[in-house]
Structures are given as C-alpha cells and as structure tokens.
Amino acid sequence: MGFLLFPGHSWRIPWLTSARSRLRAMILQAALATSLLMAGGQCLAAPPSEATIKAAFMANMVQFTDWPDKFAPTGKVNICVTGRGPTVDALLALDGQPAYGRSLSVSFRKRPSEALDCHLLFIAENNNRPAYEWLHELAEHPILTVGEADDFALSGGIVGLFRDGNRVTFDVSLPAMHRANLKISAQLLRLARQTHSR
Amino acid sequence: MPPTKPSAHYAIPPLAAILLGAAPLAWGQDGTSQEASRFVSLPVEELLKTEVSSVLKHSSDLSDAPAAITVIRHEDIERLAATNLADLLRVVPGLQVAQIDGNKWAISARGFNGFFSGKLLVLVDGRSVYNSIYSGVFWDAQDIPFDNIERIEVIRGPGAALWGSNAVNGVINIVTHSAQQTIGGHVQIQAGNLDHGSSNVRRGSQAEDGTAWRVYGQSRNRDEMQLNSNRSPGDTTRAQRVGFRADSAPGNRQWMLSGEAYEGQSGGAPYPQATTQDTRGHHLLGRLTEHLGSGSTFQALAYVDHSWRRELVTGSVLEQDVMNLELQQTLDLNQSHRMVWGGGWRQYRFDSQGSAKLSFVPPSSQRSVSNLFVQDEWTLVPEKLTLVAGTRLESDSHYALEWQPNLRLVWTPDPRQSFWTSLAQAARAPNVYETTIRYVDAGKIPAPVHGNPDFLPERELSLEFGWRIQVTPQLSSDLALFQTRYRNLQTIQLDTKQSVAGYPLTYLNNGKGLTRGLEWALDWQVNNSWQLRSGLSFYGERLDFEAPAGAGSAVSYQGSFPNRQAFLRSLWDIDHRQRLDLTWRAVSARWVPGYGTIDGRWSWRFDNKTDFALIGRNLVGPLHREYSRQPFFQETWITREIMAQVSWSL
Numbered sequence: 001m002g003f004l005l006f007p008g009h010s011w012r013i014p015w016l017t018s019a020r021s022r023l024r025a026m027i028l029q030a031a032l033a034t035s036l037l038m039a040g041g042q043c044l045a046a047p048p049s050e051a052t053i054k055a056a057f058m059a060n061m062v063q064f065t066d067w068p069d070k071f072a073p074t075g076k077v078n079i080c081v082t083g084r085g086p087t088v089d090a091l092l093a094l095d096g097q098p099a100y101g102r103s104l105s106v107s108f109r110k111r112p113s114e115a116l117d118c119h120l121l122f123i124a125e126n127n128n129r130p131a132y133e134w135l136h137e138l139a140e141h142p143i144l145t146v147g148e149a150d151d152f153a154l155s156g157g158i159v160g161l162f163r164d165g166n167r168v169t170f171d172v173s174l175p176a177m178h179r180a181n182l183k184i185s186a187q188l189l190r191l192a193r194q195t196h197s198r
Numbered sequence: 199m200p201p202t203k204p205s206a207h208y209a210i211p212p213l214a215a216i217l218l219g220a221a222p223l224a225w226g227q228d229g230t231s232q233e234a235s236r237f238v239s240l241p242v243e244e245l246l247k248t249e250v251s252s253v254l255k256h257s258s259d260l261s262d263a264p265a266a267i268t269v270i271r272h273e274d275i276e277r278l279a280a281t282n283l284a285d286l287l288r289v290v291p292g293l294q295v296a297q298i299d300g301n302k303w304a305i306s307a308r309g310f311n312g313f314f315s316g317k318l319l320v321l322v323d324g325r326s327v328y329n330s331i332y333s334g335v336f337w338d339a340q341d342i343p344f345d346n347i348e349r350i351e352v353i354r355g356p357g358a359a360l361w362g363s364n365a366v367n368g369v370i371n372i373v374t375h376s377a378q379q380t381i382g383g384h385v386q387i388q389a390g391n392l393d394h395g396s397s398n399v400r401r402g403s404q405a406e407d408g409t410a411w412r413v414y415g416q417s418r419n420r421d422e423m424q425l426n427s428n429r430s431p432g433d434t435t436r437a438q439r440v441g442f443r444a445d446s447a448p449g450n451r452q453w454m455l456s457g458e459a460y461e462g463q464s465g466g467a468p469y470p471q472a473t474t475q476d477t478r479g480h481h482l483l484g485r486l487t488e489h490l491g492s493g494s495t496f497q498a499l500a501y502v503d504h505s506w507r508r509e510l511v512t513g514s515v516l517e518q519d520v521m522n523l524e525l526q527q528t529l530d531l532n533q534s535h536r537m538v539w540g541g542g543w544r545q546y547r548f549d550s551q552g553s554a555k556l557s558f559v560p561p562s563s564q565r566s567v568s569n570l571f572v573q574d575e576w577t578l579v580p581e582k583l584t585l586v587a588g589t590r591l592e593s594d595s596h597y598a599l600e601w602q603p604n605l606r607l608v609w610t611p612d613p614r615q616s617f618w619t620s621l622a623q624a625a626r627a628p629n630v631y632e633t634t635i636r637y638v639d640a641g642k643i644p645a646p647v648h649g650n651p652d653f654l655p656e657r658e659l660s661l662e663f664g665w666r667i668q669v670t671p672q673l674s675s676d677l678a679l680f681q682t683r684y685r686n687l688q689t690i691q692l693d694t695k696q697s698v699a700g701y702p703l704t705y706l707n708n709g710k711g712l713t714r715g716l717e718w719a720l721d722w723q724v725n726n727s728w729q730l731r732s733g734l735s736f737y738g739e740r741l742d743f744e745a746p747a748g749a750g751s752a753v754s755y756q757g758s759f760p761n762r763q764a765f766l767r768s769l770w771d772i773d774h775r776q777r778l779d780l781t782w783r784a785v786s787a788r789w790v791p792g793y794g795t796i797d798g799r800w801s802w803r804f805d806n807k808t809d810f811a812l813i814g815r816n817l818v819g820p821l822h823r824e825y826s827r828q829p830f831f832q833e834t835w836i837t838r839e840i841m842a843q844v845s846w847s848l
Contacts, residue, residue: 048237049671050250056237057245064242084613086671090234099238113492128536129493136450136489150272154378156448165774166249166726175408191246 053168054161055090058120058146061159063100064188065120068181071142073119077102080109082134083124087148087161091122112137120144123157132156135176142181153196158182162193169193264586264606264618265357266292266664266678266717270350272375277769277779279799279813280344281393281420281841284337287370288783289765290352291733292678292717296785296825299834300392300423300433301338301464304825307354307368308680309713309739310755313831317367317626319357323374323456325483325501328364330546330565331516333629338464339477339505340372341437343398343416345384345845348375354717355680356604356624356660366624366658367682376454377402377410377445383848390813390841394419408447415440418462423834424821425467431834432473437462450489457482467832473512479505493536494529512553519547534580538588539572548630558634558649566595567627584608592625600625600655615667622662625655632688632705644750648693648702656707657685672723681714689743691751709753711741727771734764758827762786775803785824793822807847815839 062077077099081088088108095106109115112134121143123131131147135156138145145157152160153171158180160171171194177184189195237245268290270278280286284303288295294311296304304313316333319326320340327340350372357365380402387397396419402412420435441458459480466473483501490496503520524542531537546565550558573588589603604622611617635649660682668674687709692701715737722730738761741753765783772778777800784794796818801811816822821835 047249052234052237053245053248053250055234056240057242059238060240060242060245089613094234094238097235097238111493132448133489133493133495135448137491139449151376151379154376154448163250167246168248168250169246188242191243 049086049090050163050168051086051090054087054148055094057161057168057170058091058122059094059097059099059104061144061146061184061188062102062120064185065144066183066185067119067142071119073102075102076105077120078118079104079106080115080118080121081106081124082109082115082121082129083127085124085126085148087122088124115143116141118143120146123147123152125149139176139179140181144180144182145176153194158184164193171196264584264608264620264664266354266662266680268352268354268719270352272348275344275347275350277777277799277801279779279781279797279815281813281815281839282337283340283342283344285797285815286344286350287352289731289733289767289781290354291719291763291765292354292715292735292737293352293368294759294763294785297836298825298831299431299467300420301435302433302466302831303337304758305335305337306759307352308682308715309367309737309759311758311825312755314631316364316629318370319365319368320370320372322372323454323483324371324485324499325481325503325522326520326544327503329505329518330520331518331548331630333364333626333631336477336505336507338435338437338462338475339460339479341416341418341439341460341462342372342374343400343414343439345386345398345400346374346380346414346443348373348379354678355620355662356602356622356658356682364626366626366656374443374456377412377443378404378408378448380412381410384845385848386843386845388841388843390839392421392423392837392839393841394421396420408449409444410447411442411444413440413442422465422467423837425832425834429467431467432465433467433834434465435462437464437477452487454485454487455483467834474510476508476510477506479503492530494527497526497528497540499524499526499542508551509553509556512555513551514553514556515549515551517549519549521545531574534577536575536577537573538575539570541568541570543568552636555638557636558630559636560634563630563634564595568593582610592627594627596628600627614669615665618662618664618666620662621660623657623659625657627655628653643703645692646702647690648704650693650704650706653688653705654686654707656687659683674721676719678717679715680717681712684709684711684713684741685744687711687741688754689747689751690754691747703750705754708744708747708751709741710744711739711753713737713739729769731767731769732765735762737761757788760786760788760792777801789826790823793819793824795819795822809845811843811845813839813841813843815841 079091081091091106094104097104115121115138123134123145125148131149131152132155135145139156146159146161147157148161153173156176158173158176162169170192172184172189172192173196270286275286278286278289284295284305287293287305293305293307296311298304298313302313304311306318310317314332314334319328320335322342327335329336350370352368352370354368357369380400381404382402384400389395396417398414398416400412400414402410404410416439418435418437422431422433425431437460439458439460443456446453461478464475464477466475481501481503486498488496500523506517508515522542522544524540526538526540528538544567548563550561552558552561569590569592571588571590573586576585578585586606589601592600602624604620606618606620608616608618631649632653633649633651635647637647660680662678662680664678666676686707689706689708690703691706691708693704715735717735719733724730737759741756763785765781767781770778779799781797786792795816797815798817799811799813801809803809816836816838821837823833823835825833
C-alpha cells in the first residue's frame with residue numbers, strides 16, 4: 001500500500017525487489033486492507049458530536065450544583081467560555097436557551113479578571129493562556145471550572161470532561177470544589193468516572 | 199520553560215484546492231448548533247450513555263503556534279511499536295532518525311545528520327542533554343522509561359530565540375509526567391529476540407496536602423544486531439537507571455524536583471576491534487513556578503548534570519559536568535502584548551583522559567554561557583493576527599556576543615485554519631572536539647585530525663512558512679516549508695598552516711549553503727475505531743566552500759540527510775480490549791541505500807490493571823543499514839525484532 005502513495009517511484013526501495021519480501025509485504029498489506037475494510041464497514045449513521053454532548057452536559061450540570069447564596073444563579077445562568085474549539089462553539093450555540101427553569105447566557109471571556117461573574121467557566125485547551133492561569137486566579141471564587149485537558153481535575157479544575165471510547169464522561173476534584181465553595185450533588189458525583197479526594 | 203503550544207498535524211499540497219472547494223462545511227457545522235439544544239433536555243444519565251461521532255483527538259488543539267511543531271503525546275507513545283526512545287521520534291515529519299547500531303543513533307532535522315552534527319537541541323524537562331563535547335546526544339544515556347513520558351514536543355527550525363544556541367535546526371523537548379499523574383505502582387517486563395529481558399518498576403504516592411512523588415528503576419538488556427561479515431557485531435546494551443520526581447500540589451507556588459542516576463555498558467561493533475563504552479551519570483533538577491496574578495508567572499530552573507563515558511579498549515575517558523540556572527517571567531503588558539523574558543547561566547566543565555587514538559588538547563576545559571532573552575507576542579488583530587518578535591543574547595567565555603533574533607507572524611482567517619511565517623537567525627557554538635581534538639586512525643582517515651581552537655560559531659538564517667487546516671472534523675493537515683541559508687559551516691580540510699610532517703586535517707568554517715524542504719502531515723479519523731496518520735518530507739541542499747579548498751576536503755555532513763522520507767500509520771481499535779497499530783516507514787537513499795519497512799504493535803488489555811503487547815520492528819524487507827561514514831563507530835545492520843511486553847498497575 002505504501003507504494004501507492006508514490007506512484008512516480010524513484011524510491012529504489014529494495015524491500016520490493018526480492019520475491020520473498022514481496023510476499024511478506026503483500027501479507028502485511030492484506031492485513032492492513034482487511035483491517036481497513038472491517039473497520040470501515042461500521043455503521044455510518046450520524047451520532048451527535050462529542051462537543052454537542054459536552055455542551056449539553058455542562059448545561060445540565062447547573063441544576064446539580066449549589067452556589068453560595070449571594071452568587072446563586074436566579075433567572076439567568078452565566079456560562080463563560082474561553083479558548084477555541086468545537087466545544088466552545090457548541091456552548092456558544094446554546095446562548096439564550098432555556099434549561100431547567102433558567103435561561104442560559106453563554107459568553108466569551110478573555111481574561112480571568114473578566115470572569116468573576118461567571119457561574120460556570122469552560123476552559124478550552126486551545127487557549128491563549130494555559131489553564132493553570134485561569135484556575136489559580138479563580139481558585140477561591142465560586143465558579144464551576146470545567147475543562148477538557150487530561151489532567152484538568154488534577155491541576156485545580158473542578159470538572160474534567162473526557163471522551164472514553166465512544167462516550168463522554170467526567171472526573172471531579174473535590175478539593176477544588178470545596179475551595180470554590182461549591183457543592184455538586186451526590187447524585188451527579190456518583191456518575192463520575194473518578195472523584196479525586198486529594 | 200517558555201510555553202509552547204502543542205498541536206499534532208498533517209498537510210495537503212495540491213489536493214488542498216480540490217478538498218477545500220468540495221468541503222464547504224467548516225468544522226463545527228456538523229449540526230452542532232441545532233443538536234445541542236436537543237440534547238440539553240436529556241437527563242444526565244442519558245447524556246453519559248450517548249454514543250458520539252468520531253473526531254480527531256486533539257482536533258481542538260489546532261493551535262496557531264507560528265512554528266513547525268509536532269507533539270507526540272502519551273497516547274501516541276503507548277501505541278508506537280518502539281523499543282527505544284529514538285524509535286518514538288521516527289513519526290515526526292522532517293526528522294531523520296538513523297540507527298547506527300544497537301545503542302547509537304544519529305538524529306537530526308532539516309539536514310546535517312550525524313552522530314556529532316549538533317544542530318538539534320534536546321531537553322528533558324528543561325534540562326539540556328546535548329553534549330558539549332560532541333554537540334550531539336548520546337541516546338543510550340537518555341533511556342527514559344516510556345511510561346514516565348507525558349509528551350515529546352518537536353519543533354523543527356531555529357528555536358534559538360527561546361531555547362538558545364544549538365537549537366539551530368530544531369528542539370526536542372521531552373516532558374515527563376508530574377508525580378500526581380503517576381500515583382500507584384507499575385511494573386513492566388519485556389523480552390524478545392533482541393531484548394533479553396528488560397524491566398521497569400515505578401511507585402508513586404500522594405500526601406494529604408497534594409504533594410506527590412514517584413521513584414522508579416529500569417533495567418535494560420539488549421542483544422547485538424548483525425554485521426555483514428563473520429565478525430560478531432558486539433553492539434549489546436546493558437543499562438540500569440533509578441530516578442525520582444516530586445511535585446508540589448497545584449497552587450500559586452509550585453515546585454518540582456527530579457533526579458536520576460544511571461550506568462550502562464554500550465557495546466560497539468569492531469572498528470577494528472569490538473569495544474564497549476562504559477557510561478555513568480546522574481542529574482538533579484529543581485523548578486519553581488510562581489503565579490503572581492494578572493497573568494504574570496515567574497519560573498526558575500536549576501540543575502546539575504554529570505556524565506562520564508569510557509571506551510574500554512582504548513581507555514579514553516570523557517567527562518562532562520553542567521551547572522545551569524535560569525529564570526523567566528511571563529506577563530501581560532497590556533491587552534495586546536504578552537511578554538516572556540528571562541536569562542540564565544550555564545557552566546560546562548569537561549575532563550578527558552586521552553589514548554593513543556583519541557585525546558584532547560588541553561584535556562580539560564571550562565566554558566560559561568550567559569544569556570538574556572525576550573519575546574513579545576503582539577496581538578495585532580484579536581483572534582486573527584499575531585506577531586511574535588523575540589531575541590536572545592548569548593555571551594560565551596570564549597566567543598563574542600551572539601544575537602539570535604526571530605520574527606514570526608500568524609494569521610488565523612477563520613477558526614479552522616492558520617497561516618504562519620517565520621524569519622529567524624541562529625548560531626551553533628563551537629564544541630570541545632572541533633576546537634581541541636586530536637584523533638589518529640591510520641586505517642580510516644588519511645591524516646590525523648586536529649581541532650581548531652579558532653573555530654567560529656556556525657550561523658544560519660531561516661525563512662519558514664506553514665499552513666494548518668482542519669479540513670473536516672475528521673481530517674486535519676499541517677504543512678511546513680523552509681529555506682535556510684548557512685554560513686561558517688564546518689568543513690574538514692588539510693591544515694596547511696601546521697608545520698608538522700603530514701599535515702593534519704582540521705575543522706574550518708569554510709562552508710556555506712542553502713537547504714530547502716517541505717514537511718507535511720495528514721491525520722484522518724476514518725471512523726470511531728480507526729485512525730490513519732501520515733507524514734511526508736522532502737529535503738534538498740546545495741552546500742559549497744566559501745574559499746577554494748584542496749582535494750580531500752569536505753563540507754561536514756554533506757549528503758547525509760535523505761531527500762525523501764515518509765510514513766503511514768494505522769491505528770485500529772479492534773474492540774475495547776485490543777488494538778492493532780501498524781507503521782510503514784521509508785527513507786530514500788543517502789550514503790546507504792534507501793529502505794522501507796513496517797513496525798507493528800498488537801496490544802490486549804486483560805483488565806484495568808494488566809496489559810499485554812506484542813511488538814515487531816523492521817518486519818519486512820531485507821536487513822538494512824540506516825547510517826554510514828561514522829568516524830568513530832562501525833554501523834551494524836538493523837535486525838528484525840519481536841518483543842512481548844506485559845505491564846501491571848498495582
């Protein structure tokens with residue numbers, strides 16, 4: 001299959017010259033092609049994208065989270081996003097949407113100092129600032145910080161969203177949650193893949 | 199260390215026009231806007247059970263870094279059929295990894311590949327493992343256990359403004375996991391036809407306050423390759439390593455401490471006698487990071503590093519001690535300027551014991567390098583146009599001040615693609631062997647080689663251009679083009695000034711040249727369980743002498759870098775327990791005939807704690823050599839390899 005990429009040749013690749021190695025190469029390529037066909041034969045119905053589910057999950061999380069009285073969302077939930085990517089786009093598309101008795105207001109924030117009025121802050125990996133900058137400045141503010149980076153919940157973030165196989169799942173960091181004075185209900189914590197207690 | 203933005207990409211040249219025309223959907227237009235509202239009303243348990251469509255992992259990392267960067271992540275490392283650290287680097291477009299023998303590699307980017315070519319800076323957690331003696335890396339001493347590695351960032355092109363001299367053609371930055379990421383126990387053992395039993399063990403723990411540490415040990419035992427003759431190749435490898443890392447809990451002040459000690463015996467093929475190099479070394483590294491608020495971060499890095507190497511047959515010994523301290527601050531000057539600035543000091547001490555064949559005059563030397571650097575990231579048009587300007591000033595105890603400026607521009611017309619361009623200047627400082635070596639080998643070279651104490655830094659000016667595009671959520675492309683002009687390149691010439699009978703060969707700065715190339719990578723997530731990744735690179739050079747040189751002279755490493763390299767990887771998740779990963783790779787002829795071969799890895803997860811893998815390397819094709827014309831080593835023929843690996847998490 002390799003030589004198909006280079007039709008004009010001129011590689012002088014010796015492994016194609018001897019009959020025995022050609023046979024071996026063909027067997028390996030057949031294996032590759034078979035794996036190709038088998039894997040390609042999978043159903044092509046259009047399931048929702050990972051970003052869609054993550055955005056819907058974040059909108060949902062709001063009803064399982066308790067903010068301190070002064071900061072609790074009333075009619076409007078402020079969801080803030082920072083950075084770029086499909087999850088950011090999916091969240092921004094939910095702006096104005098009603099959800100569980102409140103309406104979602106989704107907006108973009110460029111700097112931690114501008115995010116103090118957020119109830120939930122999604123920090124995308126593709127960002128001008130590394131996640132730790134957001135997390136350290138906002139650590140003690142009652143903001144539910146959500147991210148996608150592998151170690152988000154280990155580096156000070158409260159909820160880390162993952163793709164596990166074909167599904168979306170999440171980790172929660174209890175110490176980060178306590179630092180922010182927030183309380184996520186046990187009902188949601190039970191569904192987490194991992195709950196970090198340190 | 200200066201922040202780099204990770205990304206993993208591939209590219210499409212003339213197909214681009216067709217594909218762009220045929221794919222009017224930008225990413226994110228996969229129905230997301232309509233669907234998300236539909237899913238919001240689903241109960242949470244349902245959301246977590248919904249199957250999602252496949253998308254390139256890390257597609258959201260398509261960053262606008264204005265440089266040719268490839269990141270090899272932990273997930274990639276797990277799926278590469280690699281038996282040595284150098285094998286992990288073979289899937290970076292534009293990097294040539296040429297295995298010399300069982301424990302030596304010549305690795306370079308964009309030209310001039312040789313064991314001692316020295317145009318590639320290699321760092322581990324910010325510590326330079328670049329050897330000041332030979333301007334190269336002894337890869338047998340960098341045998342980091344794979345499951346300690348978080349990611350490997352490879353930046354092709356001059357990274358001198360941020361990383362300093364010797365980052366002339368590229369920088370490889372190996373980043374290890376934080377201690378918080380390696381809690382628990384882990385044991386791995388492997389054996390095969392070449393690997394006669396290697397193992398590594400790791401134990402990590404976390405304290406109440408969030409501080410974590412890990413300790414680990416690794417033992418390697420690898421057999422020799424093959425020679426094209428009756429003689430035994432002798433390139434066996436034995437090595438042992440222990441190390442630790444500790445990290446503070448995440449917070450406003452974070453510290454990290456790491457250390458390692460290793461020893462090994464690296465055999466080499468007859469040249470003319472088989473020989474072994476005894477190696478030993480250790481290092482201690484500490485890093486402190488302070489988040490000062492309003493986006494300002496301060497970082498300090500300090501380390502000491504000792505390495506020692508003795509060749510058993512000749513008795514020559516090389517020893518290097520490095521002390522390094524560097525400081526750096528990142529801050530937001532205002533809304534559109536983000537600055538990084540800092541400085542550092544590094545001292546090298548070199549000691550040697552000569553032999554009849556190889557010695558250094560003087561046998562010991564010392565060198566101090568100080569540097570100051572600054573870089574400004576200027577947002578000209580928010581989210582669309584950013585200019586990065588930086589420079590580094592280096593001062594060496596022997597050589598004049600070096601300015602290494604660079605200018606980069608990145609334009610992001612829409613969220614799914616970015617164009618970048620870079621103009622940079624870099625220098626490679628002279629090393630110990632070029633200035634002080636005395637090498638005699640009547641059988642292999644026509645005259646003795648004497649170092650040139652007046653050897654000057656090599657210089658380059660590089661112009662690069664790149665285009666990254668997320669064509670669809672499943673297909674991404676990354677293209678980089680470069681043209682580099684070199685001056686003061688190392689040449690080996692007869693030194694007519696010496697008045698010793700039988701003029702010695704020496705190193706002069708009499709070379710100049712132009713290199714050009716293209717690096718392209720393409721990632722395609724075919725469906726939920728199958729991903730294809732490919733890389734292609736082209737390279738051309740025109741090197742020459744500045745002033746006419748006599749017969750027998752050469753511009754060093756001319757012709758060493760292959761014109762074409764390619765790889766294609768297939769990553770298939772057979773089911774939730776099994777994976778099959780195949781890599782085809784090919785390199786065109788250069789000093790040795792071209793070759794192409796396939797590596798494969800089949801892995802089976804027994805349960806959450808146990809993994810089994812079967813790894814094969816160089817599975818097809820005749821035995822081949824990957825490098826030749828080494829002045830100090832005899833290359834061997836790279837043998838087919840099969841290895842079984844079992845790992846347990848405890």
